[in-house]
Amino acid sequence: MTQSAQHNSKILVTTAGAVGSETVRLLNEQAVPVRVLVRDPTKxxxxxxxGAEVAVGDLDVPESIDEAMEGIGAVVLVSPAVVAQxxxxxxxxxxxxxxxxxxxxSKASPDSPIARRRGQIEIEVGLAASGVPHTILRSxxxxxxxxALAPAIANTGAFGSATGLGQVGLVDARDVAAxxxxxxxxxxxxxxxxxxLTGPELLSYYDVAALLASQLGRAVTYHELTLxxxxxxxxxxxxPEQIADMNAQAFSLIADGDxxxxxxDIESILGRSSRSFAQFAADYRSAFSYAAN
Ligand SMILES: NC(=O)c1ccc[n+]([C@@H]2O[C@H](COP(=O)([O-])OP(=O)(O)OC[C@H]3O[C@@H](n4cnc5c(N)ncnc54)[C@H](OP(=O)(O)O)[C@@H]3O)[C@@H](O)[C@H]2O)c1
Known part of the structure; x- marks a missing residue:
C-alpha cells in the first residue's frame, strides 16, 4: 500500500441512479462497507x-441526510445536481x-447557457468552501x-436529436463509478x-447509429432535429419541461463542438482503457432489442 491509505470506513453514496447504483455495486463487491441514500428502497x-445498506431519505430533507451520514468516512456525491440538495x-x-x-x-461553468452547469459550479464552490477534502469528476x-432512446430504437429503428454532426467523447457511467x-x-x-472523464473515441450520433446497427444486426437511423x-x-x-430545456440546449451545443x-484520466486512474460504445451496445443489447409497447 502507498501513502494514500485505503479507506475502510463506511462510504455513503447519495443516490442510486446510473453512476450511484454501479458505485454501490462495486463497493459491495469489493467488501467495502457502503450505504446508499434513496427515496424508494424497493428500487x-x-x-x-x-448486502448494501440502504438509508431511506430525501436530499431535500437535511435531517434524513444527517441520519444517513452517521458513521460515514467518505461520500460519493452524485445526484441530479440540484444546488440546494x-x-x-x-x-x-x-x-x-x-x-x-x-x-x-459535468462541464460546469459560471457563464454556461445551461442552468444545470451553472449550478454545478455553485456546488463546487460550496464544496471548496466547506474545507472537506474532495475530488471532482467532470464527465x-x-x-x-x-x-432513454432505447424503446424508440427498439420499436422504430430510428432516433433523433439536435446534436447535428457534432462529436461526443461519450463515457460509460460504469467507468465513472469505477x-x-x-x-x-x-x-x-x-x-x-x-x-x-471520457470514453476512448469521439463519435457523432451518426456513428452511434452505425455502432448500434452493427450490434443489433439491423438498420438504425439517426435523424437530425432542431432544438x-x-x-x-x-x-x-x-x-419534465425544465429538464427538457436543459437537455435540448446541451444537445444543440454538441452540434457546435461543445x-x-x-x-x-480514466486509463491513468484505473490502469485500463475506458469502455467503448461498441462494448456498451453489446452489454445493453437487450434494452435496444426489447419491443416495448
Ligand atoms: N447524464 C449525463 O450525460 C451526465 C454527463 C456528465 C455529468 N453528469 C452528472 O451526473 C450526475 C447525475 O448522475 P446519474 O446520471 O447517475 O443520475 P441519474 O441516473 O439521473 O439518477 C439520479 C438519481 O437521483 C435520485 N434522486 C432524485 N431526486 C432525489 C432526492 N430529492 N433525494 C434522493 N434521491 C433523489 C433518483 O432517484 P428516484 O428513483 O427516487 O427518482 C435517481 O436514482 C449529475 O451531477 C450530472 O450533471 C451527467
Whole structure:
C-alpha cells in the first residue's frame, strides 16, 4: 500500500441512479462497507439483497441526510445536481467530519447557457468552501443517456436529436463509478484534483447509429432535429419541461463542438482503457432489442 491509505470506513453514496447504483455495486463487491441514500428502497432491492445498506431519505430533507451520514468516512456525491440538495449533503458531511467527498460533475461553468452547469459550479464552490477534502469528476456525456432512446430504437429503428454532426467523447457511467470507487477507497493522492472523464473515441450520433446497427444486426437511423423539435420530443416522452430545456440546449451545443473532447484520466486512474460504445451496445443489447409497447 502507498501513502494514500485505503479507506475502510463506511462510504455513503447519495443516490442510486446510473453512476450511484454501479458505485454501490462495486463497493459491495469489493467488501467495502457502503450505504446508499434513496427515496424508494424497493428500487434498490438488488443492491440490498447483495448486502448494501440502504438509508431511506430525501436530499431535500437535511435531517434524513444527517441520519444517513452517521458513521460515514467518505461520500460519493452524485445526484441530479440540484444546488440546494447537494449543498445539504456537503454541509452534513462537513459537520460529521467526513474525510473525503468525490463529486460527480459535468462541464460546469459560471457563464454556461445551461442552468444545470451553472449550478454545478455553485456546488463546487460550496464544496471548496466547506474545507472537506474532495475530488471532482467532470464527465463528458454518459452512454447510458441512450437508454432513454432505447424503446424508440427498439420499436422504430430510428432516433433523433439536435446534436447535428457534432462529436461526443461519450463515457460509460460504469467507468465513472469505477473511478469514484478507486478514489473514495484511496483518496489521499486525489484530494483537490479535478479529473476529466471520457470514453476512448469521439463519435457523432451518426456513428452511434452505425455502432448500434452493427450490434443489433439491423438498420438504425439517426435523424437530425432542431432544438425545438428535440425539446418537444423529450416532453412528449415524459421528461419534465425544465429538464427538457436543459437537455435540448446541451444537445444543440454538441452540434457546435461543445462535447468534442477526450481525456485519458480514466486509463491513468484505473490502469485500463475506458469502455467503448461498441462494448456498451453489446452489454445493453437487450434494452435496444426489447419491443416495448
Ligand atoms: N447524464 C449525463 O450525460 C451526465 C454527463 C456528465 C455529468 N453528469 C452528472 O451526473 C450526475 C447525475 O448522475 P446519474 O446520471 O447517475 O443520475 P441519474 O441516473 O439521473 O439518477 C439520479 C438519481 O437521483 C435520485 N434522486 C432524485 N431526486 C432525489 C432526492 N430529492 N433525494 C434522493 N434521491 C433523489 C433518483 O432517484 P428516484 O428513483 O427516487 O427518482 C435517481 O436514482 C449529475 O451531477 C450530472 O450533471 C451527467
Amino acid at each position: 434498490v432491492k438488488a443492491l440490498s439483497d447483495a 447537494e449543498l445539504n449533503v456537503v454541509r452534513s458531511a462537513a459537520h460529521a467530519g467526513v474525510e473525503h467527498i468525490v463529486k460527480a460533475s 463528458n456525456a454518459y452512454m447510458q443517456n441512450f437508454l 473511478v469514484a470507487v478507486e478514489i473514495v477507497r484511496s483518496p489521499g493522492a486525489h484530494a483537490g484534483k479535478t479529473y476529466l 425545438a423539435e428535440n425539446r418537444e420530443a423529450m416532453i412528449h416522452a415524459g421528461v 462535447a468534442a473532447w477526450l481525456s485519458d
